[in-house]
Amino acid sequence: MADVTRRKLMAGLAASAAAGMAATGAGCAKGDKKLRAFKNEEFYDADGTFNQDAAKRAYYELMEYHGYPVYDSLKEVLWVLDFAVGRFTDVGMGGVFWLNEWVEEGKYGYLGHEIFLLPGQMIPEHWHVQHEDIPPKMEGWHCRYGEVFLFAEGDPSPDAEKIIPASELKFTTCRNVQRLAPGEVGKLAVPLAPHFQVAGPEGEIVTEYASYHSMDALRFRNPDIKLD
Ligand SMILES: [Fe+2]
Numbered sequence: 001m002a003d004v005t006r007r008k009l010m011a012g013l014a015a016s017a018a019a020g021m022a023a024t025g026a027g028c029a030k031g032d033k034k035l036r037a038f039k040n041e042e043f044y045d046a047d048g049t050f051n052q053d054a055a056k057r058a059y060y061e062l063m064e065y066h067g068y069p070v071y072d073s074l075k076e077v078l079w080v081l082d083f084a085v086g087r088f089t090d091v092g093m094g095g096v097f098w099l100n101e102w103v104e105e106g107k108y109g110y111l112g113h114e115i116f117l118l119p120g121q122m123i124p125e126h127w128h129v130q131h132e133d134i135p136p137k138m139e140g141w142h143c144r145y146g147e148v149f150l151f152a153e154g155d156p157s158p159d160a161e162k163i164i165p166a167s168e169l170k171f172t173t174c175r176n177v178q179r180l181a182p183g184e185v186g187k188l189a190v191p192l193a194p195h196f197q198v199a200g201p202e203g204e205i206v207t208e209y210a211s212y213h214s215m216d217a218l219r220f221r222n223p224d225i226k227l228d
Contacts, residue, residue, distance in 0.1 A: 028119065028201055028202050030065070030202065033065050034065070035061065035062065035065040035119070035202065035203070036061070037119075038058055038089050038118055038119070039089070040087055040088060040089045040090070042054055042058075043055055043058070043082070043088040043089070043092075044086070044088075048086065050082045050084075050086075050088065052080050055080040055082070055088060055092065055094065056075075056078055056080055056094070058118060059078065059080070059094040059116045059118070060075075062116060062118060062146075062203045062205070063116070063205070065202075065203075066144075066145035066146065066202075066203075066205055067145075068144070068145055068205050074096055077096050077097070077098075078094055078095070078096055078116075079094070079095055079096070080092065080093070080094045080095075081093055081094075081095075081227065083124055083220075083222075083225045083226065083227070084224065084225060084226035084227075085124070085167075085168075085222070085224065085225065087165070087167055088121075089118060089120070089121060090120070090121065090122060090165035090167055090168060091121070091122050091123075091124050091165065091167075091168055092117075092118070092121055092122075093115060093116065093117055093121070093123050094115075094116035094117075095113060095114065095115055095116065096113065096114045097111065097112070097113055097213070098112040098113065098114065099111065099112035100112075100113070100212060100213050101212065102134065102212045104133075107133055108211075108212075109134065109211055109212025110210075110211060110212060111137075111208065111209075111210040111211065111212055111213045112207075112208075112209070113207070113208040113210060113213065114205065114206070114207055114208070115141075115197075115204070115205070115206040115207075115208055116203070116204070116205055117146075117148070117197070117198075117199035117203055117204045117206075118199065118203050119199060119200070119201050119202060119203045120165070120198065120199060120200075120201065121198070121199050121203070122164065122165055122168060122196060122197070122198045122199075123196050123197050123198075124168060124171065124172075124196055124220055124221065124222050124225060125151070125168075125171060125172045125173065125174060125194055125195070125196040125220065125221040125222070126194065126195070126196065126218055126219060126220045126221065127192055127193060127194045127195065127219050128191070128192070128213075128214075128217050128218060128219075129192065129217050129219055130217065131214045131216045131217035134212055134214050134217065135191070135211065136191035136192050136217070137191075137210055137211050137212065137213055137214070137217065138187075138188055138191060138210060138211050139187065139188045139195075139208055139209070139210040139211075140185060140186065140187035140188070140208070140209045140210065141180065141185065141186050141187070141197070141206050141207070141208055141209075142184075142185045142206065142207040142208075142209065143180035143181060143182050143183065143184050143185070143204065143205075143206050144182060144205045144206060144207055145182055145202075145203075145204065145205040146182070146199060146200055146202040146203045146204040146205060147179065147180065147181055147182075147199065147200025147201070147202060147204060148179070148180045148197050148198070148199060148200065148204040148206055149163050149177050149178070149179050149180075149197060149198045149199075149200065150177065150178040150179075150180060150186045150195070150197050151164075151172070151174040151175070151176065151177055151195060151196045151197060151198070152174050152176045152178070152188070152189060152193065152194075152195050153173075153174055153176060153189070153193055153194065154175075154176030154189075155176055156175035156176065157175060157176055157177035160175040160176070160177045161175070163177065163198050164198060165198075168222065171220075171221045171222035172196065172221060173194060173221065174194055174195060174196060179200075180206075194221065215227060
């Protein structure tokens, strides 16, 4: 599906989205604020290297569009990923681990995580396994700005496949969709369950509440994915 068509569909699914919002292939607008359309090529150098600085600048634009505070401390710890897929506008994310603590003595841990996705961008399908003494991660998501489509196992939702970037469709199995608007929350049903999320036409800023996050415990459906 052409990217513009997919974004229009998401805009249609977002029937209750904020009044005055418009989403097109040329970007979107809210009041007097505009968020430009991002092109994949602007995130890669001539040799194909993922340009992390360009990705961070795009997330700052997203934050400013939504009125999200861009602290200096956030700029120091913001990380970005394209998962080595090479299609950052389809598959990628920005994140801040405000807290990610594992207490060895008590064998417990917790995570405070902010997730940033550009319009239509996707965190690829994955699940979290047990790693050494660390139990499988449990997660919940609180939409702060924009809109997020949470994908999980369960009854297929109408038009679920039309929300997923076409290039990643074959690496997904979840077809049950929960849409979150700002102020709404969703959660992982059970440990080990596969899941992923796709941002709406205005992108998303989502707070994740979770148990401790271990990169070593991540498993992805797409075998080509790498985290560095
Ligand atoms: Fe996850």
